Amino acid sequence: MQWNYMCNCELRDLDGQVEGIVLAAGRSLRMGESKMLLPFDGKRTMVEVVARCVRPLVRRLIVVVGYRGDEVTSTLAGCSVEIVRNPDLDRGMTSSVQCGIAAMNAESAALICLGDQPFLPASVFALVLSAARRSGKGIVIPTFNGRRGHPLYLAPEYRSKVLKLANDQTLHTVTRGYIDDTLEVTVDEDSVLRDIDTPADYHRERRLITEGS
Structure with missing residues (x-):
């Protein structure tokens, strides 16, 4: 199922x-x-920018750290977040998602965000939550030109399914396995697809931020 929203909705939660x-x-x-x-963003680190953007929209915010975790944690000292450490980060992103899900209240839904998307506007996070609230769907994913991006909404009933993922499975096993309960929300910008992996990515995104300011 796919809906088409513009990224100008009010900030709201569930x-x-x-x-x-x-x-x-x-x-x-x-x-x-x-x-x-x-x-x-000025003196703020990427992960701090994301945390401060998401925090007003959710009841509780968990940041999963691993590599240089103490230093990452120190940059978030001024944020109202809870830190969870991934002791097995070499297993990849799925293990970090599982660490975060395990630390959540079992009755809560999850808004899963990437720490390397500091350019995402708050309206995109709010859009996903608003779509989840209006549609009643258990999985909500933003898309641009038919491609899925982040952030990702998961209802509480998917908690156990995520926690049971094996080492060779990714979150796609869950997000592509329940079509009738999945909503793809079309957004009007490609930022949901981008992240920062290389120095070239980093310089590109900082340039775009500067040009847009």
Whole structure:
């Protein structure tokens, strides 16, 4: 199922029943240094920008850290977040999602966000939550030109399914496995598809931010 929204909805939540997860545990191998510690918005790091954007929309915000976790944690000292450490980050992003889901209240829905998308406007996060509320669907994913991006909404009933994913499975096993309960929300910008993996990505996004300011 697909709906077409413009990214200008009001900021709203789901009656306080949504918890956010920011994934910030990776080794940043293609960047050559911890991308979560790179400045993005003035003196703020990428992960801090994401955390401050998402925090007002959710009841509780969990940041999953791993590589250089103490340093990443210190950059979030001024944010109202809870830190969860991924002891097995070499298993990839799925293991970080599982760490975040396991730390949540079992009755809460999840808004899963990437720590390397500091350019996403708050309206995109609010859009996904609004679509989940209006549609009643358990999985809500933003799309641009037919391609799925982030952030991702998961209803509480998918908690156990995520936690049971094997080492060789990704979150796609869940997000592509329940078509009747999935809503794809078409957005009007490609930022939901982009992330920052390389120095070229980083410089591109900072340039775009500067040009747009």
